[in-house]
Amino acid sequence: MYKIALLPGDGIGPEIVPQAVKVLEAVGEKYNREFQFETALIGGAAYDATGHPLPEETLELCRRSDAILLGAVGGPKWDSLEPHLRPERGALLPLRKALGLYANLRPATVKPSLADASTLKEDIVSGLDIMIIRELTGGLYFGQKHREDLPEGGQKAVETLEYSTAEVERVARLGFEMARKRDNRLMSVDKANVLESSRLWREVVEELAKEYPDVELSHMYVDNAAMQLVRNPKQFDVMVTENMFGDILTDLASQLTGSIGMLPSASIGGEVALYEPIHGSAPDIAGQNLANPIATILSAAMMLRVSFGLEQEAQAIEAAVNSVLEQGYRTGDIMQPGMTSLGTVEMTEAILKELR
């Protein structure tokens, strides 16, 4: 029996997480696996109910679960709260930190039938399969932050960007290990021409490379990496980068796959892993049955593979998703002429039909 903590959160979160649950239940029935779900509040929803975006009970549930599935947090309703009470800074980041989830795996793969949904030309993206590893508990996000009033009026805002050797080494090691499981190529992305933290990053990665002579290591500055992802994304296999660069590059990469609604993620490195789509709470489409549930459903598939070692079950979900897309079913974000437009729930039903 696998205990899964569900944290739907805000916006489209409470719409998409139940879709992934239905898919997990169907997989459980088919392969005779038992999943037990327990739901907790996080983000704005938790703030509204308890006065804090990350209640102690939520953290405690996560700690005694085998894996966590999160929807998304945040939205305009909570944007003017004090930073420590905001869903992003008060819940999501502290949750990742508290659980020690220092590596975030974000695979950008273009499904065979979706190559023409990309903003790029089909031949540039078809067959694309990149694994971006984003450092998740360091860098600017977790540096010191403060504000100062200036004598001449106005303020100064300060954030520090810090990385230690150990922080770089553990995530880079994961990059090398991942490269070994794939095409033996690792691209480390930094800004070593300007940032001291990136100079250290590069030195540590270079040093570690001695342990992985079979892996072809390259370095690229982040500005160039953004450009190369659009110019010729298939040059990449595994990429590893720091927190903020990874945040930005993965939203960019998601568009190569057709939509941000397609890109799942796994945050690992601690005792219990967290799975979530890379997108946010999409307030503009929330509550309208418009959200693409596939990123969350594929995050559940990653959970089966990475946390539970259920490879066959994970593949069954991925195959069902591919098959539904091949049949021409689309949510609004990946809609193309001649295809059948479905809502969040109907897309899930189509996937469930394939799965059963």
Ligand SMILES: NC(=O)c1ccc[n+]([C@@H]2O[C@H](COP(=O)([O-])OP(=O)(O)OC[C@H]3O[C@@H](n4cnc5c(N)ncnc54)[C@H](O)[C@@H]3O)[C@@H](O)[C@H]2O)c1
């Ligand atoms: N992990 C998280 O919880 C997370 C991640 C990113 C943003 N956020 C938060 O979400 C809120 C909104 O942020 P944003 O608008 O910058 O980013 P967003 O990812 O929520 O939305 C960006 C655009 O993509 C669309 N989109 C996102 N997910 C979709 C899906 N599944 N199906 C179809 N379309 C989808 C949205 O409609 C919107 O047009 C903010 O409060 C932000 O801080 C949370």
Ligand SMILES: CC(C)[C@H](C(=O)O)[C@@H](O)C(=O)O
């Ligand atoms: C909401 C925000 C804090 C978060 C991040 O920047 O890590 C999000 O953009 C993500 O990609 O998961």
Ligand SMILES: [Mg+2]
């Ligand atoms: Mg992001």
